[in-house]
Amino acid sequence: MRILSVVVTLIALVAAIGVVNMEPATLDADVLKAGEGRKWYRGNLHTHSHWSDGDDYLEMIALWYRDQGYDFLSFTDHNVLANTERWVTVDKTKGGRKAYDKLKAQFPDWVDERTRDGRLEVRLRTFEEVFEKISVPDEFLLIQGEEISDRFERYPIHMNVNNVVEAIPPMGGGSVYETLQNNVNAALAQRERTGQPMIIHLNHPNFGYAVTAEDLMKVQGEKFFEVYNGHPGVHNSGDHHHVSVERLWDVVLAHRLGILGLPVMYGLAVDDGHNYHNIPSRASEPGRGWVMVLADELTPESLIDALEAGRFYASSGVALRQVVTSPRRLMVEVDPQPGATYTIEFIGTRKGFNPVGQPIVDDNGKELHATHHYGDDIGTVLARHEGPSAQYVFEGDELYVRARITSSTRHPNPSEPGEFERAWTQPVVGPAAIPDRTR
Template sequence: MRTISVVVTLIALAAAVGVVNMEQSTLDAEMLKAGEGRKWYRGNLHTHSHWSDGDDYLEMIALWYRERDYDFLSFTDHNVLANTERWVDVEKTKGGRKAYDKLKARFPDWVEERTRNDRLEVRLRTFEEVSEKIGVPDEFLLIQGEEISDRFEKYPIHMNINNVVEVIPPMGGNSVYETIQNNVNAAISQRERTGQPMIIHLNHPNFGYAVTAEDLMKVQGEKFFEVYNGHPGVHNSGDHHHVSVERLWDVVLAHRLGILGLPVMYGLAVDDGHNYHNIPSRASEPGRGWVMVLADELTPESLIDALEAGRFYASSGVALQQVISSPKRLRVEVDSEPGTTYTIEFIGTRKGFDPVGKPIVDDKGNELHATHHYGDDIGAVLSRHEGTSAEYRFEGDELYVRARITSSTPHPNPSEPGEFERAWTQPVVGPAAIPDLPR
């Protein structure tokens, strides 16, 4: 992986739920960059295996990422942790004989197998076993996670918790919002009870068009969601009745920072990989989206600390050389590729936006479960630049500003047709959302 020199001056937000409370000391220009004890780490926080509905074994998936210069990977199978004894019928797994043959060829003395009723079975290795065998101290870290797969009525509501200790069963609720909040509360409870750092985030809000901006904007106690998910079936771009996930992000940010007094919401890019054979194809495969995290060391604790501080960006292919952010400006510099051009857009919402949305109705006039229609003053493109670097200077009325960088290079294995490689910086809280900031 190329060395990335990135400078970030970040706004510190209150970690606890409630009105944004910014100490003056956090407004000073603090330079955070790779070096002086910090490094950039590339990782994926959403992965599936034979422990639920993936088509490969933990150890083979871990090798795929390790051999492609990832620094960390979290396994997040549905409603299960890989910490018990489990045997599977080889032919009945999603990967079938192909996955078994590849595992056997790579680890001939590692595979535990038996025959029962003339059927070949393999013991699935636990997370701890795989972590010990495939992980490399200070080079490649495996993190235990879970995808809490819940629902309200017909709407699937999935949330990933990373560095989890115990399985969290789906908590349910009387609405989409309440279901999300109940699962967040369970994650917070486990973190407080065990003392182990862990984070929970909302997965693919447009999967089944389950989660609206009005649902997500009210959630307290967590501030992460997937702005890019590599699964082809999660509708990142929305449709004629449903907004894109990125548009949903702006609606959430505007209301949390401008109306509700809640902390910023950060955007993650993930793979949501299920299929690890015959790559590339139109299946849900690895390598489509990731996060770059600036951390003190390659440990779950350090990575989570950096994520919660916003010291990361999301990417589906674009690398950033430098990002400078403060209450006065946001500057982006791309780690450019030869022959590639870049469009840098600064996107934000100003104080005084219209917070009232219009419900979406179908052709018969029935209101749909969909994010409302809001004016163009939410998530406006404040400036657009062609080139490898650009800067936006705050005018004083911005609630937040974020940058989206789009490459001229098509994504080599896109989740949707027509994708180009991109990167997303995290939102910088603007002057209008910071109490008592001198204008």
């Protein structure tokens, strides 16, 4: 009995030592990895068609994404839902005869057409019709959305609502910030009234250099924006007077978490596709950026739940096997491709950063509508690792940490010249963030 007692004691001691030596974050970590009923779903949340200023029909666009292995797609035409009867003159559509001939060849018994005053017209199929035609249960999902296309003075302010029930007209406002907030409020009101889950996000903040970090950081009820947009004309990288969209993200995060007491903001990657012929080219095309969402099932409700919980990453080509987050660390593991190498950067802002920015002025000393200049203590590269996996352990003074993963492989059809394939994890709220922060 005495020997048995010693053995039991030793086993207990070894077990206790194992718990003590275990990385503390594993005890309360959120492991974003396929398995146990969850899957990674690839999707695009920003798409245009003949219902506004795209150059192809809904059914052809949906078929392209389905054939390319996407799991879901949201149609987001400008200020309209595809839910009414609409006839268009073929030769006056953006896609013209080329798009029409492709549609007829693909769906010879599907096209509704007529001739009026000697002009060939075709009926645009509604979202519901295309959903029934193209969607595949548990394999490919179409989601109805809208791009609310608003403006303040000369600044275009566009926001996407996904899984929307009714079209939301541009709400306007007395400033860029007020315009943003009014449109967010309208989407939240519809969600509350209808009971249908839906999300709103800010599109391409550098389009027309309309939205500054100072505008976006104050918006409440909205926690998504586009950190990568595949349209060549939206200035993801900024210019000598305007910060990049990724820099804007860090300024927003630092102020929301460190000063304003607002929740974290997540970054999306999207196509913003308008042109679906002659791929690749320098036009706004599909296949450049997407989100990978870890969800329980392929439904709008499950996807939105995962997005709002931050269980996703944004990508322009890099795939991740898993992301492990906790109050103590952020760990990333890449799904490596043959011949590619990877750089993983952990980016964040520490408590005590200088929140005061300096206005940007032009060559004549006139203040510009642009994100202010802030110090290097915002959006600092806290650690850099070469290889397909890495982790960052919090030191205790971080407000947030996010990871950017860059491949040595160049993007095959970039939105800007010289792009490399990348992925962006969502920010993890750090131990120094304002108490009672919700993710």
